Amino acid sequence: MLREQCGPYVIAASACRLPGLKWQPRLTITRLASPQTLSKSQAFPGLSPAFDTSKAATQFALELGRQLTRERSSRLTV
Numbered sequence: 837m838l839r840e841q842c843g844p845y846v847i848a849a850s851a852c853r854l855p856g857l858k859w860q861p862r863l864t865i866t867r868l869a870s871p872q873t874l875s876k877s878q879a880f881p882g883l884s885p886a887f888d889t890s891k892a893a894t895q896f897a898l899e900l901g902r903q904l905t906r907e908r909s910s911r912l913t914v
Contacts, residue, residue, distance in 0.1 A: 842901070861893040
C-alpha cells in the first residue's frame with residue numbers, strides 16, 4: 837500500500853489479486869479534518885484495467901488519485 841498527502845487529501849493506493857494471476861488497483865481518498873469539516877473517505881471500487889503485477893496496479897491507483905485531487909474531479913465527492 838502507498839499513501840500520499842495531496843493538499844487536504846490523503847491518497848491510499850493498493851492492489852487486490854484477481855483470478856488468473858492479475859491485479860486490480862484499489863483507491864481510497866480521504867479528506868483530512870479541518871476546524872470546519874470532519875474527515876471523510878471515498879473508495880473507488882472496481883477500477884480497471886487489470887495488471888500483471890501488484891506494483892503496476894498500485895502505481896496506477898496512486899496516479900489516478902493524484903489526478904482526481906489535482907483536477908478537483910466531479911468523481912471526487914469528499
